Amino acid sequence: MNHWLTAPILLPLLGGILQIFLSFAPLGLRRTLGLATTSLILVVSISLLLLADDGAYRVYALGNWAPPFGIVLVLDRLSALMLFMTALLALFCHIYSTRGTDAQGRHFHALFLFQLMGLNIAFLTGDLFNLFVAFEVLLIASYGLLMHGGGTARSVPGLHYVVLNLIGSSLFLISVGLLYSVVGTLNMADLAVKVPQVAPEDLPLVQAAGMMLLVVFALKAALLPLCFWLPRAYANATAPVAALFAVMTKVGIYAILRVYSLIFGDQAGPLANLGMDWLFPLALVTLAFGVIGALGADGLRKLVAWQVIISVGTLLAAISLHSEASTSAALFYLLNTTWVVGGLFLVTDLIARQRGSAADRIVTAPRMRSRTLLSVLFMIGATAAAGLPPLSGFFAKVLILESVKPSPEMGWLWSVILIGSFLTVIAYSRAGSIVFWRNVEGHVKDPGHLTLPVTVSAGALISLSLVIVALAEPINRYADATAEQLHTPSAYIEILQTPVVTRRESL
Amino acid sequence: MEILFAFVIGTLTASGVYLILRARTFPVVVGLTMLSYAVNLFLFATGRLVTAGQPIIGSAKSYTDPLPQALVLTAIVIGFAMTAFVVVLALRSRADTGDDHVDGQKEAFWPEPGAKPAPEETR
Numbered sequence: 001m002n003h004w005l006t007a008p009i010l011l012p013l014l015g016g017i018l019q020i021f022l023s024f025a026p027l028g029l030r031r032t033l034g035l036a037t038t039s040l041i042l043v044v045s046i047s048l049l050l051l052a053d054d055g056a057y058r059v060y061a062l063g064n065w066a067p068p069f070g071i072v073l074v075l076d077r078l079s080a081l082m083l084f085m086t087a088l089l090a091l092f093c094h095i096y097s098t099r100g101t102d103a104q105g106r107h108f109h110a111l112f113l114f115q116l117m118g119l120n121i122a123f124l125t126g127d128l129f130n131l132f133v134a135f136e137v138l139l140i141a142s143y144g145l146l147m148h149g150g151g152t153a154r155s156v157p158g159l160h161y162v163v164l165n166l167i168g169s170s171l172f173l174i175s176v177g178l179l180y181s182v183v184g185t186l187n188m189a190d191l192a193v194k195v196p197q198v199a200p201e202d203l204p205l206v207q208a209a210g211m212m213l214l215v216v217f218a219l220k221a222a223l224l225p226l227c228f229w230l231p232r233a234y235a236n237a238t239a240p241v242a243a244l245f246a247v248m249t250k251v252g253i254y255a256i257l258r259v260y261s262l263i264f265g266d267q268a269g270p271l272a273n274l275g276m277d278w279l280f281p282l283a284l285v286t287l288a289f290g291v292i293g294a295l296g297a298d299g300l301r302k303l304v305a306w307q308v309i310i311s312v313g314t315l316l317a318a319i320s321l322h323s324e325a326s327t328s329a330a331l332f333y334l335l336n337t338t339w340v341v342g343g344l345f346l347v348t349d350l351i352a353r354q355r356g357s358a359a360d361r362i363v364t365a366p367r368m369r370s371r372t373l374l375s376v377l378f379m380i381g382a383t384a385a386a387g388l389p390p391l392s393g394f395f396a397k398v399l400i401l402e403s404v405k406p407s408p409e410m411g412w413l414w415s416v417i418l419i420g421s422f423l424t425v426i427a428y429s430r431a432g433s434i435v436f437w438r439n440v441e442g443h444v445k446d447p448g449h450l451t452l453p454v455t456v457s458a459g460a461l462i463s464l465s466l467v468i469v470a471l472a473e474p475i476n477r478y479a480d481a482t483a484e485q486l487h488t489p490s491a492y493i494e495i496l497q498t499p500v501v502t503r504r505e506s507l
Numbered sequence: 508m509e510i511l512f513a514f515v516i517g518t519l520t521a522s523g524v525y526l527i528l529r530a531r532t533f534p535v536v537v538g539l540t541m542l543s544y545a546v547n548l549f550l551f552a553t554g555r556l557v558t559a560g561q562p563i564i565g566s567a568k569s570y571t572d573p574l575p576q577a578l579v580l581t582a583i584v585i586g587f588a589m590t591a592f593v594v595v596l597a598l599r600s601r602a603d604t605g606d607d608h609v610d611g612q613k614e615a616f617w618p619e620p621g622a623k624p625a626p627e628e629t630r
Contacts, residue, residue, distance in 0.1 A: 129578055136585045143592060152603040156611040159532070159600045162593055163609070166539050167527065169589070173546045173582055180575065181553035 001501055004051070005060040005073045007044045008083055008120040011037060016113035023106045031098050034109035038087070038094045041116060045083040052080035053478065055485060059126070059498045066500045067126075068190040074126035074495060077482040078331075082123040082254055085335055086247050088464075089342045090116055092457040096346050097240040099454045104149045104238070111148070115141035115244065122251050126495065128179065128186040131255065132172050135220070139165050142248060145241045146233060157233040164229050168219040171212050178209035189493045192262050196269035203270055210264050214256070214275040221252030222312050223279075224286040231293060234305035239349030242301070243342035243461070249312050250338055257319055257327070261486045266322075279320035280409065284416045287313025291420045294427040300348040300360040303431055304341060307385050310424060311337035317413055318400045328483035329399035332476060336384065336392040336468055343461030344381040350374055350458055351435065356444035362431045367439040369447045373455070375436040377462050382428035384465035387421045392468035397421065399476075508556055512548070519545035532597035532607045539593060543586035550579045 015037030022030055051058065052075050060073040094112060102108040118138025125131050147158045180186055182202045183194045198206050219226040230249075234242050256279075264274040290309035297303040315337070318330035348360055351374050358365035368374060380391065387393035397417060404410045468475060485491070519541050526538025554572030562573035597607070604611030 129581075133581065133585070136589075140588070140592070143596075147596070147599075152611065155596065155600045155603045156609075159593075159596055159609055162589075162596055163527070163535055163539065166589055166593065167542070169585070170542050170546045173550055177546075177550040177553040177575070177578070180578075181555075 001060055001064075001498075002051075002058045002075070003060065004044070004048065005058060005075050005124060008041060008048070008087075008124065009073075009117055011041050011044065012113040012117035012120065015040075016110045016117065019110035019113060020107070023110070027103060030109050031102065034102075034113065035091075035094055035098070037113055038091045038116070041120075042084075042087040042091050045080070045087040048075060049080040049084045051075070052077050053481075055481060057492060057495050059495045061498060061500060064500050067496045067498055068185055068187045071130045072126040072187065072189075072495065072498075073124045074188075074492075075124060076492070077478065077485050078254070078257065079123045081331065081335075081478070081482060082250070083120060085250075085338055086116065086119050086123070089247055089339060089461070090244060092461050093240040093244045093342065093346075095453050095457040096243070097238075099451065101149070101238045101240050107144065108148060111141050111144040112244070115145060117141075119247065119251060123254060126188050128176055128188060128191065128259075132169070132176060135172065135251070136169060138248070138251065139169075142245070145244070146237050148241060149238050153236045157229070157236055160229045161233045164219065164226075168216050171219075172216040175209040175212035175216065178205055178212070182206050182209075187496075188258070188262055189496050192265075192267075192489055192493050193496070195263055195271060196267060198271075200270075206271060207274065210271065210274045213259060214279070217252045217255045217259070218282075219252070221249050221256065221316065222286075222309055223316060224282050224289055224313075227286065227289075227309055227312070230309060231297075231302055231305040234308060234345075235299060235301040239346055242305070243345040246308060246338050246342040246345065249308055250315075250334060253312065253315050253319065253334070256316070257330075257486065261322075261327075262489045262492055265487070265489050267489060273322055276320045276322055279316055281412075283313050283316035283320055284412055285313075287317065287416055287420050289313075291423045291427070294424055297427070297431070298361060300351060300362065300431060300435065301345070303362075303427060304344045304348055307341055307344065307424070310420065311341065311385075314397070314400065314417060314420075317417075318403065321404055321409065321413075323403065323405070324480075324483045324487050325403035326400065327486060328476070328479040329396065329403045331479040331482055332399050333393075333396035335475065336396045336465060339461050339464040339468075340381055340384045340393065343458055343464070344378075344385060346454070346458035346461060347374065347377045347381055350450065350454060351378065354444065354447040355435075356447065362434050364434060364438045364440050366442040366444050368436075368444075370450050371436060373450070375432070377459055378432055378436070380465065381462045382425075382432060384462070386424040386428055388425065390469065392465045392472070395469065395472055508558075512552060512556060516545050516548050516552070519548070530609050532600060532609060535609060536590065536593055536597055540586075540590055543582075543590070547579050547582055547586065550575055550582055553578075 058075040062071045115138055118134055118141055121134035122131060125134055143162050146161060147154050182205050183191060185191055185194060222230045234245055264271050266272050287310055290306050290313055293306035294303055297306055315330050315334060318326045352360035354368040355365045384391040384393040387397040401414055404413050523538045523542035526534040554575035557571040560569045560571035561567045562571050564570050601607050
């Protein structure tokens with residue numbers, strides 16, 4: 001039992017509750033408290049990352065109920081990595097929001113913190129039904145955040161997003177119920193033990209449940225037939241929210257990685273690698289679809305939103321190969337793409353604010369006041385996202401390409417990723433050259449100055465790409481170790497042996 | 508009992524799906540509600556249908572599984588909150604777009620290329 005595991009959940013919960021009570025307090029106080037909470041979450045997640053690096057599983061049994069019966073929180077390398085990635089992204093988004101986004105509605109900080117709480121529960125939980133609850137918590141907060149700032153442009157994509165996710169939640173419940181009715185447990189470790197022992201006549205039921213779970217996670221991750229809601233919703237959200245949402249699709253990817261390596265992994269007998277043969281072609285088609293969307297995008301925000309879909313396709317293609325090397329490469333790419341896409345959303349917002357009525361549309365406009373800085377940031381972000389050397393996206397994609405063994409899949413993966421990257425470069429260079437180089441006479445009324453917090457937060461997220469390159473060796477080592485841990489689920493199952501804490505008789 | 512139960516779940520699901528596909532906000536909300544009722548009943552049935560059983564071992568000869576009841580309780584609470592939210596959102600969308608289609612009015616969202624974007628709403 002390690003009580004620190006509850007910190008990433010309790011901190012945003014308490015911080016968020018405090019924000020609700022303070023919703024009429026001065027904005028400065030709310031900002032200070034909100035930023036302090038997010039910074040604390042980052043500190044805690046860094047310490048959990050260091051803690052998890054020894055490769056052991058740490059378990060926290062809520063209410064001291066022994067594992068298969070109660071809900072457990074489990075910290076392993078993957079959870080710690082996701083926590084850290086989210087916390088770092090969230091801190092910069094939160095700093096950026098102090099530019100004025102948080103003044104558009106009273107509850108921005110509370111919603112932001114509850115969103116973090118939902119994400120952290122999802123990454124830490126070791127129970128399938130608790131994962132559902134975590135999804136609901138983060139979704140409720142995300143509905144509010146997506147609509148934050150109001151306006152017609154947000155309410156309609158918001159409605160689509162909410163309705164789709166409610167249907168997704170129903171499917172999640174149906175599949176969880178199916179699994180429970182056959183297997184009789186919802187603890188992930190216990191499921192991993194019991195799913196291989198399912199009686200042959202019950203196999204189709206478990207199979208159906210597994211495939212429905214894949215549909216639910218694919219909806220969260222925005223895999224192709226289920227991704228049409230994403231570009232409009234993300235392109236219309238306020239910048240810090242869109243940047244934070246760069247991690248929302250990654251929750252679906254995390255869930256796929258966790259459930260399909262642990263419960264339906266290699267050891268699952270007749271259900272081994274369930275659905276992975278579907279995932280690979282769908283991921284490649286998603287990638288191609290994202291590239292086509294990026295080429296046709298009429299605004300910078302839409303372009304970055306399509307980049308989210310491209311990265312989902314790349315990630316799931318690597319994950320569905322189901323080898324240690326490709327999982328490790330996917331994790332490396334995950335870090336790169338989440339931070340860079342988040343940074344690109346912020347930079348795009350900075351650009352849009354300096355172009356008056358042209359906003360983020362890819363059209364000629366008067367020259368921006370801070371053109372040099374913004375164009376450099378955009379170029380670095382685009383280079384890293386598209387995967388050109390010498391930035392992190394290049395190394396991540398090379399790792400993915402190297403991880404696949406010679407097979408027909410290799411041909412598909414290589415061609416789709418390489419052609420896709422090339423076309424992404426075209427999309428970015430077209431957008432960049434029109435926005436930055438083709439200026440018309442005239443001036444924008446009151447373009448506003450870049451203040452230090454927004455420049456630092458947007459710049460920092462983009463330049464994390466450079467940091468990933470500089471620290472590629474330790475990050476790669478960590479990703480390798482994480483992939484190894486994920487592919488040996490027998491160790492995860494041992495958390496079932498966690499003893500409960502007994503009361504000392506002397507007390 | 509099982510057949511009746513399955514029939515009820517099936518009818519609720521079918522009506523829910525049909526209403527969701529109507530693409531008007533009010534039917535969609537009602538459809539979502541029906542779907543969530545169906546899911547709740549389904550979850551309840553995953554512990555097997557038992558009459559006159561108590562969810563406590565040892566208090567009666569036969570007992571019923573308490574866990575699905577706890578799951579259903581959670582699902583009902585979440586589903587209820589979501590329905591309330593989606594009702595408010597549907598009203599908001601109706602007020603913003605002047606139409607109850609889930610896509611709003613087409614003109615409001617697909618402006619002609621080069622047209623001036625609608626001014627951002629301020630509070």
